[in-house]
Amino acid sequence: MTTNTGTVVPSKQVEKKQHGFWLDLLRRLICEKPLGTFGLVIVIILLLTGIFASFLAPFGMSQIHLLDSLKPPSSTYLLGTDELGRDILSRLIFGARVSMIIGLGATVLSEGLATLIGVVSGYFGGTLDLIIQRFVDAWMSIPGLLMIMTVMTIVGNGLPQLILIIGIQGAIGHSRVIRSAVIGIKSNMYVSAADAIGSRPFHIILRHIIPNVMSVIIVGFTLSVGGAIMYEASLSFLGFGVPPGVPSWGSMLSREGRQYMEAAPTLALWPGAALTLVVYGINMFGDALRDLLDPRLRGGVGRYDLKEKNVKINKAHAVKS
Amino acid sequence: MGAYVIRRLLLIPVTVILISMIVFAMVRFIPGNIVDLIIVNESSSGTGIERAQIEQALGLDKPIYIQYGKWVTNIVFHGSLGQSLNGNQDIAKEIEQRLPVTFELGLMAIIIAVLISLPIGVYAAMRQDSIPDYILRSGAILLISVPGFWIGTMIMIYPAIWWGWSPPMQLIPFVKDPIGNLGMFLLPSIILGTSMTGSSMRMTRTMMLEVLRQDYIRTAWAKGLSERVVITRHALKNALSPVLTIIGMQIPVLVGGSVIIEQIFVLPGLGRLLLDSLSQRDYPVISGINLLVAIVVVFVNLCVDLTYGWFDPRIHYQ
Numbered sequence: 001m002t003t004n005t006g007t008v009v010p011s012k013q014v015e016k017k018q019h020g021f022w023l024d025l026l027r028r029l030i031c032e033k034p035l036g037t038f039g040l041v042i043v044i045i046l047l048l049t050g051i052f053a054s055f056l057a058p059f060g061m062s063q064i065h066l067l068d069s070l071k072p073p074s075s076t077y078l079l080g081t082d083e084l085g086r087d088i089l090s091r092l093i094f095g096a097r098v099s100m101i102i103g104l105g106a107t108v109l110s111e112g113l114a115t116l117i118g119v120v121s122g123y124f125g126g127t128l129d130l131i132i133q134r135f136v137d138a139w140m141s142i143p144g145l146l147m148i149m150t151v152m153t154i155v156g157n158g159l160p161q162l163i164l165i166i167g168i169q170g171a172i173g174h175s176r177v178i179r180s181a182v183i184g185i186k187s188n189m190y191v192s193a194a195d196a197i198g199s200r201p202f203h204i205i206l207r208h209i210i211p212n213v214m215s216v217i218i219v220g221f222t223l224s225v226g227g228a229i230m231y232e233a234s235l236s237f238l239g240f241g242v243p244p245g246v247p248s249w250g251s252m253l254s255r256e257g258r259q260y261m262e263a264a265p266t267l268a269l270w271p272g273a274a275l276t277l278v279v280y281g282i283n284m285f286g287d288a289l290r291d292l293l294d295p296r297l298r299g300g301v302g303r304y305d306l307k308e309k310n311v312k313i314n315k316a317h318a319v320k321s
Numbered sequence: 322m323g324a325y326v327i328r329r330l331l332l333i334p335v336t337v338i339l340i341s342m343i344v345f346a347m348v349r350f351i352p353g354n355i356v357d358l359i360i361v362n363e364s365s366s367g368t369g370i371e372r373a374q375i376e377q378a379l380g381l382d383k384p385i386y387i388q389y390g391k392w393v394t395n396i397v398f399h400g401s402l403g404q405s406l407n408g409n410q411d412i413a414k415e416i417e418q419r420l421p422v423t424f425e426l427g428l429m430a431i432i433i434a435v436l437i438s439l440p441i442g443v444y445a446a447m448r449q450d451s452i453p454d455y456i457l458r459s460g461a462i463l464l465i466s467v468p469g470f471w472i473g474t475m476i477m478i479y480p481a482i483w484w485g486w487s488p489p490m491q492l493i494p495f496v497k498d499p500i501g502n503l504g505m506f507l508l509p510s511i512i513l514g515t516s517m518t519g520s521s522m523r524m525t526r527t528m529m530l531e532v533l534r535q536d537y538i539r540t541a542w543a544k545g546l547s548e549r550v551v552i553t554r555h556a557l558k559n560a561l562s563p564v565l566t567i568i569g570m571q572i573p574v575l576v577g578g579s580v581i582i583e584q585i586f587v588l589p590g591l592g593r594l595l596l597d598s599l600s601q602r603d604y605p606v607i608s609g610i611n612l613l614v615a616i617v618v619v620f621v622n623l624c625v626d627l628t629y630g631w632f633d634p635r636i637h638y639q
Binding site: 035130134135137138139140141142143144145146147149150151153154173176180226230233234237238240250253261262265268269271272275276279280283284287290 | 332337340343455458459462463466467470471472475481563566573574576577578580581584607610611614615616619622
């Protein structure tokens with residue numbers, strides 16, 4: 001794929017390389033993936049809302065206005081109030097902070113661990129893989145939500161507990177996906193070639209395996225952020241998540257509010273809508289990143305086109321290039 | 322292949338033993354806390370009980386490996402998961418009563434998920450970067466992103482306000498009224514199933530895109546095979562193993578989801594039993610449910626693994 005037209009001054013090429021991987025990625029995201037960009041915007045809005053929640057929210061996190069309970073949306077309370085007269089918009093904004101903390105905290109923990117487990121287990125294989133996979137098997141067989149609920153019952157509600165447990169839970173599950181990808185890549189010729197010329201395993205993992213599973217890791221990362229946010233919401237919905245009083249999108253929907261929701265149905269509307277929008281944005285962003293990052297989809301053949309006429313032409317191009 | 326199957330089967334007991342250890346340790350590694358919780362619960366309800374008394378009743382005064390050994394021998398030799406702390410009911414019997422509800426819910430959800438996700442995933446891959454692909458992909462991602470408990474809550478609230486309609490609260494047994502029973506499970510399983518649809522559809526599309534770029538697909542085209550044959554026989558078959566893995570991996574997610582859905586739709590399944598046991602800190606029941614569900618998942622995953630070689634001949638078992 002030629003991106004430069006005409007003669008190129010060598011110094012310019014060097015400059016172009018200095019653009020940096022992430023900047024280039026961002027440029028391609030905006031140019032090629034409108035929906036992914038939309039997702040990124042949502043992610044950025046979530047981050048900013050989470051960070052500046054205290055400035056953005058018109059009222060305090062748990063500021064109670066008993067006289068104004070269950071009010072419909074008005075100019076004072078833009079989205080109305082709940083049964084204690086707490087401003088729903090403010091609680092949504094502070095809920096974004098909770099989601100952000102859980103989402104990022106748990107994911108950084110889980111992806112780091114998952115990559116370590118998955119690559120080691122998948123690449124080295126043999127007895128090590130067998131032992132690790134028995135543990136992973138055993139762990140993964142216990143449904144995540146059940147395990148987290150059980151542990152949360154014992155350790156009590158709270159953010160640090162949630163991050164730790166959701167993180168570990170996600171890591172073990174996702175290590176399996178990374179392992180599968182590693183095994184697939186291992187059977188490629190270039191890995192055997194690297195091995196044949198005497199590259200050390202560490203080198204092969206770093207230079208050949210990791211770059212090729214990067215797309216899996218990144219898609220996993222984004223999915224995990226969405227997943228962790230969803231876990232937290234589900235747990236808080238069931239009463240196993242954040243401590244009472246802390247605004248979380250899940251706990252705002254929980255059963256305690258059900259009786260009030262029939263009186264003020266919008267109570268049920270907003271937290272779920274916020275949750276959906278954020279998780280949707282994260283997932284769209286991750287999906288777009290995947291398309292951009294997968295080395296096998298990059299350049300070369302161009303887009304696969306199944307329309308009868310184009311197939312042969314495309315394939316002919318592929319052979320030439 | 323044969324050797325692989327045998328070795329895989331031999332490993333099952335290992336996995337099951339590990340599961341039982343994790344499940345057991347999960348609630349009992351922190352025995353002090355559990356006893357504390359019971360004491361707090363009991364004292365708030367007025368009956369004062371001594372710590373030693375509770376520990377003895379639960380067998381917590383003995384070392385952990387003896388407790389574990391006792392638990393396991395009871396399961397293996399008597400098929401008994403013990404008695405629940407509250408009400409002293411036989412746990413195995415209680416689970417047996419609840420299991421069909423969760424099973425039916427889960428099975429219907431999987432069927433719905435596969436029926437939606439496979440065709441859409443293949444179609445989206447074949448028309449990569451076309452407008453239908455964009456719409457279907459965004460739709461699938463939207464389906465992953467919508468929390469089931471939100472939709473469930475909305476379904477409980479809005480139709481009741483608008484039309485005075487609400488889902489049935491009483492379980493209709495399948496043997497009495499099959500249609501009524503399926504109708505009752507339809508809505509919950511659609512909610513549960515659609516949350517699975519997104520990831521399996523996405524995986525189908527991803528794998529199809531990858532497979533469609535392989536040389537053997539080019540060969541298949543070159544042989545002059547029709548699009549249908551290339552897609553279904555050559556591409557989809559090889560793309561399916563990760564999709565199956567995803568579906569297999571989602572069984573635990575499904576069980577988690579059914580806890581939520583059963584709670585919302587008041588279905589008397591395992592999930593409800595678990596929630597009740599958790600709120601009562603009835604940990605023998607909790608361990609029992611976790612163990613049972615985990616073992617089911619192990620066997621499902623075994624089946625998934627064994628299909629790998631059939632779906633993708635490039636994978637050789639050693």
